[in-house]
Amino acid sequence: MKNKKTVKEFAELQYKNHQNLTTRMNLWSYGSNPESFQKWIFSNIQIQEYERVLELGCGTGQLWIENIKNIPSTCSIILSDFSKEMLSKAKENIQPLNLPIKFEIIDAEKIPYPNQIFDVVIGCHMLYHIPNIQKALISINRILKSGGRFISTTISQQHIRELKDFLSEFGLYSEERMNLFSEFRNETGREVLKPFFSEIKFYEYINQVNITSVDPLMSYIESLFPMEEFPDYQEKKVEVEEAIVKILEKRSKFKVTGISGLFEAKKPIIAYNS
Numbered sequence: 001m002k003n004k005k006t007v008k009e010f011a012e013l014q015y016k017n018h019q020n021l022t023t024r025m026n027l028w029s030y031g032s033n034p035e036s037f038q039k040w041i042f043s044n045i046q047i048q049e050y051e052r053v054l055e056l057g058c059g060t061g062q063l064w065i066e067n068i069k070n071i072p073s074t075c076s077i078i079l080s081d082f083s084k085e086m087l088s089k090a091k092e093n094i095q096p097l098n099l100p101i102k103f104e105i106i107d108a109e110k111i112p113y114p115n116q117i118f119d120v121v122i123g124c125h126m127l128y129h130i131p132n133i134q135k136a137l138i139s140i141n142r143i144l145k146s147g148g149r150f151i152s153t154t155i156s157q158q159h160i161r162e163l164k165d166f167l168s169e170f171g172l173y174s175e176e177r178m179n180l181f182s183e184f185r186n187e188t189g190r191e192v193l194k195p196f197f198s199e200i201k202f203y204e205y206i207n208q209v210n211i212t213s214v215d216p217l218m219s220y221i222e223s224l225f226p227m228e229e230f231p232d233y234q235e236k237k238v239e240v241e242e243a244i245v246k247i248l249e250k251r252s253k254f255k256v257t258g259i260s261g262l263f264e265a266k267k268p269i270i271a272y273n274s
């Protein structure tokens with residue numbers, strides 16, 4: 001397999017439209033955790049009245065759709081993404097809901113806002129798509145007010161371990177593939193954030209799904225492997241599908257465990273000497 005994409009190019013390919021993201025989110029909606037991931041994230045952000053909020057890499061805007069009743073009406077919120085198609089989908093989903101939300105194309109590496117204007121910046125499952133996370137964190141820190149919060153979510157190195165082990169048997173999950181992501185996981189996020197933020201808190205979220213039919217699992221796998229980048233998947237697809245059928249015949253389910261996490265980090269309060 002030839003794998004020439006950079007982290008950025010891979011993210012552009014993966015999110016050129018909303019389909020891969022939507023497929024993966026659908027699967028987790030059948031999970032064992034009674035609280036959806038988006039509800040859990042929102043309860044940890046604790047947005048207050050009159051706060052100014054910027055979300056980077058908002059995807060389809062699911063965070064706001066699921067928490068519509070709890071969005072303070074006096075807030076001003078900007079949802080942004082670097083993918084034009086993704087942002088259109090978020091707009092299509094949210095604009096009819098009449099919320100205090102605006103939409104903007106923004107690349108998290110080049111945030112076009114002046115210093116110290118946001119109370120909260122959010123980046124869910126997106127920092128690992130940024131080649132130079134440090135550059136993005138400098139910008140995020142710059143646009144946050146003193147004492148402002150940066151909320152970021154990511155996955156554990158053990159996320160979907162059962163599926164990774166299964167795919168490794170076909171040579172479809174490898175270190176080379178992991179080079180398409182930057183290092184920001186549950187286990188490593190604190191060290192990445194530490195130079196820029198203080199009072200870093202971490203919370204873990206686990207969701208387990210028992211998949212009982214072939215199609216949802218195949219769709220999930222395909223959402224991980226955009227065909228343009230992984231022609232070897234196309235060659236092995238039939239083999240993978242047959243192996244899943246066998247597992248389901250034997251055990252009647254394929255268990256996948258999702259392990260995610262949330263970091264809350266504060267911009268240090270600057271004390272001025274008189």
Ligand SMILES: C[S@@+](CC[C@H](N)C(=O)[O-])C[C@H]1O[C@@H](n2cnc3c(N)ncnc32)[C@H](O)[C@@H]1O
Nearest residue numbers: 015057058059081082083107108124125126129
């Ligand atoms: C895994 S999705 C997460 C979407 C959403 N935050 C969620 O949790 O459902 C990653 C999102 O980050 C966006 N993204 C990736 N790199 C980005 C960048 N450099 N700047 C802004 N958005 C980016 C992608 O287009 C995609 O919508």
